[in-house]
Amino acid sequence: MTPVELSRTVLHAVRRAVDDGELAVAVPERAVVGVPGPGGCGDYATNIALQLARPAGQPAVRVAEVLRGYLGQVGGIEGVEITGPGFLNIRLDDGAALDVVRRILRERERYGHSRVMEGQAVSLRVPYEVRAEAVADAVVRIVASQGGRGEVEHREPVNLRPVPAAEDPSVLGADAALWALLSPAAHDRPRVSAEHLVQRECNPLFRVRYAHARTRAVRRNAVDLGFGAEARGSLSESQQLVSLLADHPRVLEAAARHRAPDRLARHLVAVADAVLPMVPTVLPRGDEKPSAAHRTRLAVAEAAGAVLAGGLSLLGIDAPDHL
Numbered sequence: 001m002t003p004v005e006l007s008r009t010v011l012h013a014v015r016r017a018v019d020d021g022e023l024a025v026a027v028p029e030r031a032v033v034g035v036p037g038p039g040g041c042g043d044y045a046t047n048i049a050l051q052l053a054r055p056a057g058q059p060a061v062r063v064a065e066v067l068r069g070y071l072g073q074v075g076g077i078e079g080v081e082i083t084g085p086g087f088l089n090i091r092l093d094d095g096a097a098l099d100v101v102r103r104i105l106r107e108r109e110r111y112g113h114s115r116v117m118e119g120q121a122v123s124l125r126v127p128y129e130v131r132a133e134a135v136a137d138a139v140v141r142i143v144a145s146q147g148g149r150g151e152v153e154h155r156e157p158v159n160l161r162p163v164p165a166a167e168d169p170s171v172l173g174a175d176a177a178l179w180a181l182l183s184p185a186a187h188d189r190p191r192v193s194a195e196h197l198v199q200r201e202c203n204p205l206f207r208v209r210y211a212h213a214r215t216r217a218v219r220r221n222a223v224d225l226g227f228g229a230e231a232r233g234s235l236s237e238s239q240q241l242v243s244l245l246a247d248h249p250r251v252l253e254a255a256a257r258h259r260a261p262d263r264l265a266r267h268l269v270a271v272a273d274a275v276l277p278m279v280p281t282v283l284p285r286g287d288e289k290p291s292a293a294h295r296t297r298l299a300v301a302e303a304a305g306a307v308l309a310g311g312l313s314l315l316g317i318d319a320p321d322h323l
Contacts, residue, residue: 001077001092001099001100001246002249003033003034003044003246003247004249004250004253006033006044006046006090007030007031007046009071010046010048010071011030011031013070014028014052015027016070017066017070022066023056023058023063023066024056024057025055026055028048028051028052031046031048031051032048033045033046034046034247035243035247036089039083040084040087040089041081041089041091042079042080042081042090043091043092043242043243044092045083045088045089045090046087046090047086047088048088049061049063049064049067049082049086050085050087053086060085060086061085063086064082064086064088065082067088071090076092076093076095077090077091077092077093077096078091078092078093079091094234097239097246098231098232100245100246100303101235101245101299101303102299104245105229105299105302105306108306108310109306109309109310109313110310111249111303111306111307112145112248112249112310113145113146113252114146114147114253115147116146116147117143117146117148117256117257118147118148119148120149121148121149122143122149122150122259123151123159124136124139124140124150124151124153124159124160125154125156125158125159126153126154126158126160126161127154127158127161128154130165130168130169130181131162131163131165132158132162132164134177134316135162135181135182135186135261136160137152138261138314138316139256139259140152141313141314141315142255142264142314143256145256145314146256148256161186162186162187163187163188163189163190165189165190165192166189166192168192169192171192172194173197175205175317176196177192177196178315179196179205179265179317180192182262182265183266184262185260185262186262205317206323207269207272207273207276208268208269208312209312209317209318209323210272210276210323211271211273211276211279211305211308212305212308212309212312212319212323213321214275215275215302215304215308216305216322217321217322218298218301219298219302221283222283222290222298225283225284225290227290227295227298228295228298229298229299229301230296230298231296231299232292232296233293233295233296234293234296235296237297238274238300240274241274241278241304242300244271245303248271248311251264251267252264252314261314264315265315267311268311268312271307272308274304275300275301275305278300282294282297282301
């Protein structure tokens with residue numbers, strides 16, 4: 001169950017509560033679902049109860065209690081807890097999380113692509129400036145991944161003008177230059193420096209590409225050991241990573257709608273930082289035989305590699321198998 005699917009599930013719970021007379025509110029068009037913040041727990045959290053409290057004329061905690069009862073009946077949801085002033089924290093069972101991993105292994109680099117913007121034409125009017133053009137090119141690819149069509153024009157008035165780089169980014173080479181231009185938010189000035197070329201974990205681009213290469217390496221090594229990926233076991237060791245992978249479709253849609261490739265870049269860094277610590281646990285050690293746990297970890301690692309490769313491709317950056 002992805003955050004998009006879970007958002008629809010939360011709205012369905014609201015509709016059921018309204019139909020049953022538990023709540024007297026207009027059902028909102030969307031429910032925000034994301035990774036729990038500080039003090040939260042579980043796989044996902046939503047503030048829908050706080051959003052509905054005033055129109056419902058009830059405390060947010062009471063609204064949350066009502067919705068918890070409906071959400072607890074949904075298949076794939078293992079538990080729902082209320083924290084703070086009324087946040088609903090949702091914990092998925094392993095079956096729902098495994099479904100996400102299996103879906104990624106089926107769709108590979110196209111995971112997260114959708115038709116939500118089908119028929120929409122996004123007009124990007126940009127100045128003749130290297131960063132604006134790089135951002136526009138990335139937005140066109142990301143919009144296309146959501147079924148839309150981006151059109152880039154150089155005319156006034158412009159509607160996409162990120163803060164330009166102070167130096168020529170071409171000195172960094174194609175991939176590092178694109179990362180330098182795309183990874184900061186549009187209102188931040190990009191840094192053009194050798195830090196983007198450093199082959200160490202202090203460099204976010206290196207971490208993303210290194211994480212991708214490591215997932216490819218463990219896959220090759222697993223083949224040599226005679227076993228493959230199989231998403232069937234427990235995911236207790238990699239829930240944070242799986243939650244980030246499940247969030248990938250939402251991130252792509254948000255990056256497309258907000259014309260913000262930096263959102264995708266930050267997401268790829270988060271995925272890389274979550275997968276790198278688990279990679280050493282994928283393969284058996286010593287005389288250990290491959291187990292169901294190893295096959296499941298390999299499946300999660302392969303899924304993370306596919307997300308990293310697909311995301312880098314949308315940014316126009318190469319994802320090498322060896323680094």
